[in-house]
Amino acid sequence: MSVESAQPEPATPGTSKTDAIRRLRRVGHHGLRMATIATIIAIALIAMGFFRFTDIIADLKVTETPGDVDAIVALTGGYQRIDQALALLEDGVGERLLISGVNPSTSSAALRRATGTESATFDCCVDIGYEALDTIGNANETAVWIRQHHYTRILVVTNNYHIPRSLLELSQASPDVTFIAHPVTHADLKTETWLSDPVALRTLFVEYAKYSLARLRSWSGAKTASGLRADTGGDRPVSASLH
CATH class of the missing domain: 1.20.5 (Single alpha-helices involved in coiled-coils or other helix-helix interfaces)
Structure with a gap:
């Protein structure tokens, strides 16, 4: 079979x-x-x-006794930052103030008028930096100014949401300097009201994205542009000075 x-x-x-x-x-x-x-x-x-x-x-809280700082740097982005920095200077905090990232079309006279500050304060103790184009530029412009004056402790005046990225960039540019935050607050983030404000949400989220990218760049060691106005034109950067 x-x-x-x-x-x-x-x-x-x-x-x-x-x-x-x-x-x-x-x-x-x-x-x-x-x-x-x-x-x-x-x-x-x-x-x-x-x-x-x-x-x-x-x-973030404002330092109660920032009298032990050498100087102040205010990062532009609103006159309230400059107003508070000038008030601190006039109260005897620090010996000089750098206003970093000022538009070249803005003169010291215009800043004096906008802030209502005495001319004597500007004449003796205020330096205006016209080089910085962004926060990285603020850090590099401030680093030049710090080296010129041999400062070691700086009070940083800027918006509260800008503080983390500012301190990161400043510390990268001047690793041997101690930076102390003086946050300028526009909205109370301790309450839930900001969640219903589309402008606040957008501002905070954009800043969070920038801060995250700055941390990633710092971690990876990636190089970036200096953020200085003179470098974009190929000229040598100039130090911050009073105009």
Whole structure:
């Protein structure tokens, strides 16, 4: 008696095509699930980082007795920063003030009028820096000024949301100098009201993104532009001076 083994029927072109489509669909569905999970995790991490960033800002407090600083630097971005820095200088905090990142079209006379400060204060103790184009430029402009005057402790006056990135860039440019934050506050982040303010949300999130990129650049050691006006034109940067 002979036994004949069953032979598989040859796959038809239509069956092979259907199987291939099914495999592609399975791969596609798997890939979509993985991408969805990765997106959800990324959004969760960004949200956690953002709210941790706002908590850090909310906990910033003005130093009660900053009398032991050598000088003050105010990073431009609003006259309130300059007003507070000038008030501190007139109260005897530090021996000089650098206003960093001033637009070249703004004269010292215009700053005096806008802040209502006595001319004598500007004439004796205020330096105006016209070189900085951004926060990195502020740090490099301040570093030149610090080296000129041999300062070691600097009070930094800027908006509270700008403090983390400012201190990071300043410390990178002047690692041997101690920087003390003097935050200028526009909104109380201890309450929940800012969450319903689209302008505040946008401002904070943009600053969080910039701060995150600055930290990544610092960690990786990546090089960046100096942020100084003269460097963009190929000229040698000039130090901050009174105009």
